[in-house]
Amino acid sequence: MFIPQEIIRDKRDGNSLSKEQIDAFVDGLAHGSFNDAQVGAMAMAIILKGMNVEETVNLTLAMKDSGHSFNWDHLNGPVVDKHSTGGVGDKVSFMLASIVAANGGYVPMISGRGLGHTGGTVDKLESIPGFDVQPSEEKFKQLVKDVGVAIIGQTSNIAPADKRLYGIRDITATVDSIPLITASILSKKLAAGLDTLVMDVKVGNGAMMQNMDEAVALANSIVSVANGAGVTTKALITDMNQVLGLSAGNALEIVETLDYLSGKYREARLHNIVTELAVVMLLDGKLAKHKEQALDMVEQVLDNGKAAEVFANMISAMGGPAHLFERHQAYLPKANVIADVTSDEDGVISSMQTRDIGMLVVGLGGGRISNDQSVDHSVGFDQILPIGAKVSKGDVLARVHAKDEDDAKAFAQKYRQAIKVSASVDELNPTVYKVIG
Incomplete structure (x- = not known):
């Protein structure tokens, strides 16, 4: 039996933790044998002393295995997803998932709430009245099959150890750790049963990674751990030295999403990032054979309204209003x-x-x-x-x-x-x- 303070001491002193120690820590996260103070101390020890690749892999897999994992064998297309390390005004997931789903991909996106200064995808969706970010697992699977995309919050059954650690990191100044970020992201993404993943690693004064060396280190960490776990993964390093798009704030970013998908207005930097990420997802998901075809596919579903239709269908299927595009001023909070x-x-x-x-x-x-x-x-x-x-x-x-x-x-x-x-x-x-x- 491992005593929490002894595991913390080992990491505090700069030692590599064994798989058994990491498993004990994750079990303590999931079942409460590590109290909040001990979890915060462990997170601080990790941010100060780091973790090697083997430790990070073990932490990722242990947190994934702390809950349920999905299987999508019944779908007739690739299961693809994207994750961002977070920024200000980053509403990319909504546009991107809709574009990829409109082109035949399936996107089971398990997203988080705001973390530090970065906005949360789930918080933005909750600005839509009636939208249920935590449907049952059965409904989640049915939504992905029927609509092509479902964006949900982390449930108690999906990487529960990470859910607890994520919340404590937010209030203990331990967000900016490459091993913890890698394990947090990938524990949920591996549990989602993906075929391919694309990472949007932000760099700049609005990102967790402030400089290019940190961003490259995180991207390499995620790519190596995810590919090692059998999920084809690439990472784009994108700029976060200014707000992305025209808005920052939950309902305001939903309005910008509606304007983008409907073609009312597409801010150039936002559109560039959405397009580049979509191209990678379409290519790695084998929905497109080459970049030019992927670019055409992106523009086509934006121009013909299919991407907007997918987003509208997801909103209504998950409890939101059926006419949000047409009447968002009547529904969204002001x-x-x-x-x-x-x-x-x-x-x-x-x-x-x-x-x-x-x-x-x-x-x-x-x-x-x-x-x-x-x-x-x-x-x-x-x-x-x-x-x-x-x-x-x-x-x-x-x-x-x-x-x-x-x-x-x-x-x-x-x-x-x-x-x-x-x-x-x-x-x-x-x-x-x-x-x-």
């Missing part, structure tokens, strides 16, 4: 106060403190500071101007959506402080830096 954030000077937006903007959304009430905190789905920012945009004094940099006038005024000023306006801007960062795997 903030009490919407105010312009205006520029104090002339120039060009030359940089953006993206993490700070993510934390502003949390401060407005759109994220969590503690595990049990409720979320205000209506707040955030939209009409966000990108880096490189020319502005004059008085021009709108963004709009703040807040619960009252005091918050609107305070957070508008904080948003201005997160934006730098200069006489000129250096060369813009690429949207996609590289592909690994």
Whole structure:
């Protein structure tokens, strides 16, 4: 029998943990023999001392095996998925899953809530009235078969050990650990029974990985562990030095998703990332034979409305309104106060403190500071101007959506402080830096 504090001590002292020690830790996560303080201490020891590949593989598989795994042998197409390491304004999953499902892929996406300054896919979906992010496993499987995609939250049966660790990491400053991120992502993705996976590894001042070396290390870790477990996996390293798209905030990002899929407006950087990820998923899922064909397939289902139809079908099948595209203003929550954030000077937006903007959304009430905190789905920012945009004094940099006038005024000023306006801007960062795997 392993005593929790002895396992923590071993990792604190920089030793490699045996499979048996890791299994005991994961069992303690799932069944409570590690209390919250011990879990937090273990997470801190891991973030400070690291884990080697073997430890990370053992942690990933143990957390996967702490719950139920899915089998999709009854489907007549590839089971594919994508995961992002998280950013600000990252609503890519909604567009991407709809595009791939419209082209014959099956996407059983098990997603998380907000973590630190990053928004959560599940929180965004919960801004849609009636949407059930935790259907039964039987319904989940039926939804994937019938609709082609179902995006759900992590249930008590899917990697329960990770679910507990994930929540404790969020409030103990232990989010930024490559082994913990790898094991957290892949324990859920391997449990989902995937054929292929594409990772969107964010890098920059709004990402968990602040520099390219960290991003490449994480991408290599995920690709090697996942491929070693039998899931064909590639990773794209993408830019998160500014908000992705036009919005940051739960309901606001759903509105942008509807605008994107319906063709009303597609912000260029967002569209580029969605397209590049979709191409990898279509190729690795053997739905397309070459990149040109994959690109055509993406554009076709966006232009003919099939991707929008898939998203609409998923929403209604999971309890949301059947006419969200046509009547979203009647369904989605609206903030009490919407105010312009205006520029104090002339120039060009030359940089953006993206993490700070993510934390502003949390401060407005759109994220969590503690595990049990409720979320205000209506707040955030939209009409966000990108880096490189020319502005004059008085021009709108963004709009703040807040619960009252005091918050609107305070957070508008904080948003201005997160934006730098200069006489000129250096060369813009690429949207996609590289592909690994």
